[in-house]
């Protein structure tokens with residue numbers, strides 16, 4: 001089984017690699033566009049880890065580049081794509097340091113603003129704003145003891161109580177927000193590869209408070225998530 005993990009920044013990729021391979025080697029492979037894949041090979045599963053940039057567009061471009069570069073004449077080389085990194089947690093659902101596995105990957109700001117509120121692209125008559133993750137996501141959530149709920153993809157980090165309330169009103173079950181999942185999912189779906197999203201909560205979704213961010217703790221939680229994910233993937237591959 002081959003898995004592609006896409007993070008936004010190198011610090012997140014480091015946590016993923018550390019969780020997957022403890023202190024084993026993770027050889028690097030260059031991709032077009034100055035991207036670098038790090039490979040973690042297990043008994044049955046090979047995981048390539050890519051830091052693709054911040055935001056849905058960078059994430060989609062990097063994921064598509066990796067998928068295109070690896071595709072063979074008979075189809076995609078990867079069996080699963082994982083969008084992973086830190087994220088904001090919605091109050092009462094995903095506290096700081098917790099893990100969220102998406103049961104829906106939602107482009108929360110893709111659509112149109114109207115005097116009566118947001119219209120998603122489906123309501124405008126084109127495109128999609130939600131991807132349904134691979135069924136495996138439920139087993140992953142259990143193994144990671146993670147919240148299993150919608151993860152919103154936004155282009156602008158929420159920084160006010162009113163924006164948080166608006167998102168919660170539109171997505172009452174939302175567990176986390178981040179900036180890449182939907183872009184990764186668009187690229188994976190275009191290549192016919194199932195996708196999941198895993199987030200470690202570094203901050204609360206709400207009024208901006210940089211002093212309250214816990215990025216170090218979230219990166220530790222991300223490392224632990226991939227330590228726990230390894231046996232799930234090995235089992236899936238058998």
Ligand SMILES: O=C(O)c1cccc(C(=O)CC[C@H]2O[C@@H](n3cnc4c(=O)[nH]cnc43)[C@H](O)[C@@H]2O)c1
Nearest residue numbers: 008054086087088157158177178179180203205208
């Ligand atoms: O300057 C701020 O107020 C601010 C608040 C939270 C995060 C940021 C970032 O620049 C990090 C963006 C980066 O990390 C993911 N992330 C982490 N927390 C959130 C969030 O609450 N909402 C959206 N994205 C978040 C995101 O996926 C990016 O890769 C700045």
